[in-house]
Amino acid sequence: MNRKIQWCVAAATLGACISVVSPSWAELRQDAPATAKHPMDALTADEIRSAKEILQKANKLDDNTRFVSMSLDENLKSEVRAWKPGQPFARRAFGVVLKGGKLYEVRIDLASSSLTSWKEIANRQAALTVEEMMHASDLPKKDPRWQAAMAKRGITSYDKVDCFPLAAGPVNDPAMAGRRLLNVPCVDTTGATNNLWGKPIEGLLATVDIAAGTVLSVTDLGALPTPTEVPSEAYDDSGKYRSVPKPVDIATPQGSNVTVGGGEVRWDNWSFHLRMDPRLGAILSLIRYDDHGAWRDIVYQLSPSEMYVPYMNPDQTWSFRAYMDIGEYGFGALASQLHPGADCPATATYLDMTIADNKGDPVAQRGVVCVFERPTGNPLWRHEELANGTIEVRPNVELVVRTAPVVGNYDYIIDYVFDRAGGINVRLGAYGIDATKGVAATKLSDPSAALDTMYGSLVSSRLLAVNHDHYMSFRLDMDVDGTENRLVEDRFKVERIQNAKTRKSLWRAQNETVPIEGPVDIPLNAAQFRVESSTRTNKLGYPTSYQLMPEHTATSILSKDDAIQKRAAFTDYTLWASAYSPDEKYSSGTYPNQNAQVEGLPAWVAAKRSIKDRDLVVWYTIGFRHIPRTEDWPAMPGLWHGFGLRPFNFFDRNPGLDVPPADVRASSK
Ligand SMILES: [Cu+2]
Secondary structure (H helix, E strand, C coil): CEEEEEEECCCCCCCCEEEEEEECHHHHEECCCCCCCCCCCCCCHHHHHHHHHHHHHCCCCCCCCEEEEEEECCCCHHHHHHCCCCCCCCCEEEEEEEECCEEEEEEEECCCCEEEEEEECCCCCCCCCHHHHHHHHHHHHHCHHHHHHHHHCCCCCCCCEEECCEECCCCCCHHHCCCCEEEECEEECCCCCCCCCCCECCCEEEEEECCCCEEEEEEECCCCCCCCCCHHHHHHCCCCCCCCCCCCCCCCCCCCCCEEECCEEEECCEEEEEEEECCCEEEEEEEEEEECCEEEEEEEEEEEEEEEEEECCCCCCCCCCEEEHHHHHCCCCCECCCCECCCECCCCEEEEEEEECCCCCEEEEEEEEEEEEEEEEEEEEEEEECCCCEEEEEEEEEEEEEECEEECCEEEEEEEEECCCCCEEEEEEEEECCCEEECCCCCCCCCCHHHHCCCEEEEECCEEEECEEEEEEEEEEECCCCCCEEEEEEEEEEEECCCCCCCCEEEEEEEEECCECEEECCCCCCEEEEEEEEEEECCCCCEEEEEEECCCCCCCCCCCCCHHHHCCHHHHCCEEEEECCCCCCCCCCCCCCCCCCCCCHHHHHHHCCECCCECEEEEEEEEEEECCCHHHCCCEEEEEEEEEEEEECCCCCCCCCCCCCHHHHHHCC
């Protein structure tokens, strides 16, 4: 069944519509599998139900027990690598549970229906749950101190007041030990529809203990006049859209070349397993390339690890804002439904995710992953030989796996992009709405503007978008032609030439293996980095390898003794390498919420384990600083950053040689 999609311009203007025929949502969307067919498959709805039943039978649950997460506890890497379709495999679940004010880690063997571990984790705070966030948003409205502060601002009815609980950041105060804290600012949503961030109720913050259900304190720095612009109304730019262009589309008129089954995605010469995890979002495993009939390993697992967003404002109601969007909130749990024809091409395949809710019951999140092909418009390779008038050119097409976690005001898009010559690109798009702070200034010439704009940019009258950074850490468990790999640095060494008549200098490449785990300086002018196989060489004798392709990126420049930076110490460097350990997944540690110490990646590598000719993991952080600009308001155009992996002596020659020319493809229809 086909569906006719219409994009219509507002009736007040041209009243024009464009129609395209595309498959129906039901045809495009795939349910999460009912049974696990692959050891890396996410827990199914039945498995989530079983996990809860096993805990109930073990008398571990009461009415107030809450599930932070229940997700796949992966099998050993050696077992997964050796597994062949059709063979049996173990299934285990790992849960994070809150009960009686305590945090527990739970391990369950699903095949034997047994609880294998129930372990209290002391002095740590789990990620925040949706239920807690909703509860915390209501608490200030019942508090007389907050009500009095609101009355000072002339607000006595709270129908149009929305409160958005925020992770409290590192907590050093011993009096707060054991408390489950959230800081709750509020906004006036009068007249707002999509953008709710235009009228912050500034200078007022409630700190709540969500476990106790109490407001601990109310901070009031004084009232400011509320901004008057209603940002959602500004979306249509004074009520006039520009004229409707002729359609520009990505289409697969003869059907998709992508197959998705049993969690495995196949396209062109690529194969990988795809699953959604409540904490990390999309996880790609067992990324392999079909090299003329032989599957070759490249990456065992590729996923986000942490996202750190520190804001740069010293006010008491702002300075704690340094979020860990993955460890405090969860990229899978916050994955947004993707809209055909807008978020992804109309003909993409859309995948569901099954997640455990806070009571441990399965819920389906619809269409939170899309997988699609797109022509790049660029040649994959080409040469025109002017001497004899010949030309050879091959078209490139990419496969994109896309998710869009939405964390409060920010919408991130994470793409994994596969090309036809063995390349993988990881792209991070920042969308959404700037975090806003009410100020007195209406424009830069106002007397207060110099002070008001010290830590951000005016984006509208009385509205400041606060400066901040974004750091997204990716974990790349590389397995280039097997698990034994080494990280190699090709250093560009400048040499003086003694005998040449006109030339004085050149560079040559000298490669060195990084012997020990730790942070790796990446002087982009002076070196390139590759992960080499220790066991395989190509036809010419070079060790097979994949090159890491950094792009423009930033590391944190905050003081290392600052608690917000201590727990995000992975952002001190762009690149790290560590020895493989199945327990080392999160670069800010397992429980960054409220943590004030160095945990995770920087702590693990202090062991200085060897990474030479071993199973190793590399960690790359995409970092960028954001001084907001007026064009970011009231909704940001996407800003993209990324990095890549490309084969380097992995193949014997250009792996895209066998891509047919475009004219052959057209004439063979
Ligand atoms: Cu930003």
